[in-house]
Amino acid sequence: xxxxxxxxxxxxxxxxxxxxxxxxxxxxxxxxxxxxxxxxxxxxxxxxxxxxxxxxxxxxxxxxxxxxxxxxxxxxxxxxxxxxxxxxxxxxxxxxxxxxxxxxxxxxxxxxxxxxxxxxxxxxxxxxxxxxxxxxxxxxxxxxxxxxxxxxxxxxxxxxxxxxxxxxxxxxxxxxxxxxxxxxxxxxxxxxxxxxxxxxxxxxxxxxxxxxxxxxxxxxxxxxxxxxxxxxxxxxxxxxxxxxxxxxxxxxxxxxxxxxxxxxxxxxxxxxxxxxxxxxxxxxxxxxxxxxxxxxxxxxxxxxxxxxxxxxxxxxxxxxxxxxxxxxxxxxxxxxxxxxxxxxxxxxxxxxxxxxxxxxxxxxxxxxxxxxxxxxxxxxxxxxxxxxxxxxxxxxxxxxxxxxxxxxxxxxxxxxxxxxxxxxxxxxxxxxxxxxxxxxxxxxxxxxxxxxxxxxxxxxxxxxxxxxxxxxxxxxxxxxxxxxxxxxxxxxxxxxxxxxxxxxxxxxxxxxxxxxxxxxxxxxxxxxxxxxxxxxxx
Numbered sequence: 095x096x097x098x099x100x101x102x103x104x105x106x107x108x109x110x111x112x113x114x115x116x117x118x119x120x121x122x123x124x125x126x127x128x129x130x131x132x133x134x135x136x137x138x139x140x141x142x143x144x145x146x147x148x149x150x151x152x153x154x155x156x157x158x159x160x161x162x163x164x165x166x167x168x169x170x171x172x173x174x175x176x177x178x179x180x181x182x183x184x185x186x187x188x189x190x191x192x193x194x195x196x197x198x199x200x201x202x203x204x205x206x207x208x209x210x211x212x213x214x215x216x217x218x219x220x221x222x223x224x225x226x227x228x229x230x231x232x233x234x235x236x237x238x239x240x241x242x243x244x245x246x247x248x249x250x251x252x253x254x255x256x257x258x259x260x261x262x263x264x265x266x267x268x269x270x271x272x273x274x275x276x277x278x279x280x281x282x283x284x285x286x287x288x289x290x291x292x293x294x295x296x297x298x299x300x301x302x303x304x305x306x307x308x309x310x311x312x313x314x315x316x317x318x319x320x321x322x323x324x325x326x327x328x329x330x331x332x333x334x335x336x337x338x339x340x341x342x343x344x345x346x347x348x349x350x351x352x353x354x355x356x357x358x359x360x361x362x363x364x365x366x367x368x369x370x371x372x373x374x375x376x377x378x379x380x381x382x383x384x385x386x387x388x389x390x391x392x393x394x395x396x397x398x399x400x401x402x403x404x405x406x407x408x409x410x411x412x413x414x415x416x417x418x419x420x421x422x423x424x425x426x427x428x429x430x431x432x433x434x435x436x437x438x439x440x441x442x443x444x445x446x447x448x449x450x451x452x453x454x455x456x457x458x459x460x461x462x463x464x465x466x467x468x469x470x471x472x473x474x475x476x477x478x479x480x481x482x483x484x485x486x487x488x489x490x491x492x493x494x495x496x497x498x499x500x501x502x503x504x505x506x507x508x509x510x511x512x513x514x515x516x517x518x519x520x521x522x523x524x525x526x527x528x529x530x531x532x533x534x535x536x537x538x539x540x541x542x543x544x545x546x547x548x549x550x551x552x553x554x555x556x557x558x559x560x561x562x563x564x565x566x567x568x569x570x571x572x573x574x575x576x577x578x579x580x581x582x583x584x585x586x587x588x589x590x591x592x593x594x595x596x597x598x599x600x601x602x603x604x605x606x607x608x609x610x611x612x613x614x615x616x617x618x619x620x621x622x623x624x625x626x627x628x629x630x631x632x
Contacts, residue, residue, distance in 0.1 A: 097477075098144075098158055098167035102251030103180075103204045105171045111146035113156060113167060122160035126169075127485070128152055129618070130582045130592030153487035155591045166590055168484035170204060175253070178491060179362070179381045179411040180480070182252070183209045183451030184243055185462045189226070189236040193246040195453025200250035203450055203480040207360070208247045209321045210256045211462040213240050217262040217290060218271065220307045221314055230264055230289060233463060237315065244316045253318035253360050256311055260304065260322050260348055260363075261295040262286065274300050276331035276339060284328050292325075294333055296344035296351075304348075305355045312359065319360030319380070322349070326366030326387070342370030346377050353378040362413070368399055375406030382407040383448075385415040385460070392552045393439045393544075394523035400443040401497070409493045412445040416554060417457045418466075424557035426469040431558035431613070433472070434587075435544065437479050438614035439523070439554065441490050442531060442542040446483070450476050482586035488535070489618060495535040502532045502539070510539055510619065512567040512608065517547050519567075525549040528564070528611065541617035543567060543608075561613050569606040571619060573599065580620040581606045592618060 096117030105111050119142040126134035126146060133154075138144050144158065146169070154169040172178070182205040184196055200208065215223030216230055225237045244254040263271045274297040275283040283291040293300050308320055324345065331339050349363055361379040365371040367387045375382045382403045390399055396416065403412045416436055421429040433449070433456075440447050449456050454473065455465040468476070483490060499521050502509040510532055513519060520527045529544040546552060548562035571579050578599055582592035588609070597606045608617065 097202070098156060098165055099198065099201045100167060100169055100204070101143075101201070103170075103200050104175065104206055104251050105149070105169065107151050107171055107173060108148065111149055111169060111171070113144040113146060113169075115142050115144065115158070120160050122158050125157045125159070127155040127157065127591050129486075129489075130584075130594065153484050155481070155485040166481060168204060168481040170484045170487060175206070176360070176380050177411070178206055178446070178487070179413050180204055180206045180446050180483070181209065181362075181383075181413050181448040182207070183211050183448070183457065183462055184247075185211050185452065185465065187213055187233075187235045187239045187243070189234075189239060191239055192453070193242055196243060196451075197246045197250040199451065199453055200247055200252045202477060204484045205252045205450075207253045207255055207362070208451065209362075209448075210240065210243070210254060210317070211321075213256055213315075214258070214311075216264050216266060217259045218264060218267040218303075218307075220256075220258065220311050231461075231463070240315055248316075248318070254316070255319050255321045255360060255362060256308075256315065256317040258304075258308060258311075258320045258322060259290075260324055260345070261292045261300075262290045262325075263293055264290055271300060273334055275334055276328055276341070277334065278328065278331065284331060286325055292328075294331075294337075294339050294344055295324075295341075296339075296347035297333075301348060301351045305352055308352065308356060308359075312356070317359075319356075319362070320352070322352070322361060322363040322379075324364055324366055326369055326385075329369065342373040345370060346373050349374060349377040349379055364415075368402065371403055372406060375403060375410075376408065379410070381411045381413050383413045383415065391555065392523060393435060393529070393546075393554050394552060396436065396439045396554055397443045397523065400440060400445040404444060404493075407493075411491065413448055414440055414445050415448040415457070416440070417459060418449065418555060419458050420555050420557055421456065421458050421466045421472075426471050428557035428559075430472055430475050431561070432554065432556060434475060434479070434613045435546075435558060436554045438542075438544050441479075441483055442533075442544070442614070442616075444491055444493075444495055446491070450480075478590060479586045482584070482590055485591060486584060486616060489538075489540050489616065492535050495533050495540075497531065498534045498539070499530070499532045503530065509572045510541065510570070512541060512543060512569050512617070514564050514567050514611075517562075517564040523552045525552050528567070537620075537622070539619040539621065541569070541619065543611055543615040543617065545611050545613055564611060566610045567608040569608055569617065571604045571606075571621065572602060573604045574621050577622050579604045580623045582618045583608055584616045584618070585609070585612060586614065587612050
């Protein structure tokens with residue numbers, strides 16, 4: 095055996111779940127876990143496919159054991175296909191390329207959306223190159239390959255989203271659109287490098303043209319929707335006719351215009367460096383997506399950005415593009431720790447991370463073609479952590495989760511807290527400390543512990559020192575009379591699932607010794623000890 099691969103990245107409650115055993119299949123025992131409880135256990139006969147059957151909506155861990163050996167995966171069962179966006183990417187559309195690696199990545203990491211980056215002929219003429227062409231930066235494209243990749247991604251359970259810049263025009267088409275240019279203070283068009291100029295995305299003739307290009311792409315290629323890109327500037331500009339353009343407002347008009355004409359399309363708009371999330375976050379799109387740059391360089395700024403996004407997102411998922419340039423300048427081990435801290439911050443705040451794609455790549459650059467081929471350690475990290483995200487979905491990504499750190503920790507509150515004998519605990523992301531946050535959902539309390547003790551700064555895109563061994567924390571809970579809280583702990587670099595820890599009671603408080611903290615630990619507290627009330631999962 096080498097690994098377990100779900101047949102799809104997401105299943106509906108009516109579908110029969112199946113898991114492929116990749117490698118030499120053998121007989122063994124299958125256990126399906128839901129929030130630390132075994133909800134299904136059975137013997138498997140050794141075939142290459144494990145039939146799990148129908149499961150209610152939720153996130154699950156699956157373990158397959160043969161003697162002393164065990165391998166894991168995760169499953170998500172969801173009633174709708176817009177409940178989460180675990181986002182990936184593809185960039186290679188060369189003729190006759192292999193498709194299996196991409197499909198495996200979708201299944202292995204449970205991706206629900208894949209961005210088809212720079213698939214088009216030109217920014218203002220998406221299909222103008224015929225069936226085979228080179229794109230604006232001379233990359234070879236076969237539309238037959240694009241279509242095959244779309245189908246492979248969809249068959250693996252994800253949506254295929256075509257990249258489209260919402261206001262970019264190349265030199266070949268500029269003569270048709272320069273009357274709608276966004277001009278800077280020197281009366282020159284804003285642009286990107288020396289090969290694109292920018293137009294007002296809400297200009298009526300441009301928007302009609304742009305939507306027509308998108309609609310034709312759906313019909314010709316089969317996309318489920320689009321990744322609508324911008325570059326983060328300008329904020330305000332002037333058109334040649336003298337009209338002053340509030341670009342944030344134009345983006346909102348553009349998104350509404352695309353939605354009106356493509357009501358069934360999945361739409362994801364790029365709020366570059368958080369601009370203008372406060373305007374577009376509530377627009378009729380399917381996620382709130384933010385690409386981060388300076389000055390948002392620390393783990394604390396990551397968390398704050400997610401919190402702002404969630405405040406306007408409603409029930410829409412939040413996705414952060416935080417490119418790990420660190421892999422280009424540091425060892426895989428140092429960079430993996432940086433990625434772990436980035437993911438721990440995003441996941442614990444309720445967001446996902448655009449990072450992985452293709453068969454074995456991660457993003458280290460905004461031009462996705464310049465990506466990074468991962469080493470085995472990084473592949474293992476991604477599998478463990480994406481499994482962890484899916485298995486603990488309702489403790490991490492449920493929109494009802496609220497941050498209650500300020501209302502629960504510290505001497506004044508004295509409701510829930512964690513201390514360490516050899517480390518300082520704080521409620522902000524400070525180097526040299528344990529970053530402790532407390533959230534709450536559905537009557538349960540979740541404590542997140544992120545280990546920054548051995549670090550000299552809190553940058554998310556920088557080489558990270560080895561995790562300092564500080565032992566386990568001591569959890570203190572103000573308890574409800576007559577109840578002994580249930581405490582479970584999960585670590586993506588440990589068992590990967592929730593494990594019960596012993597709780598002792600002393601008067602009005604309950605206490606638990608937590609296992610040693612590595613990088614990130616999730617502590618689930620049920621104050622009424624009724625965590626098993628949903629027994630209808632077998």
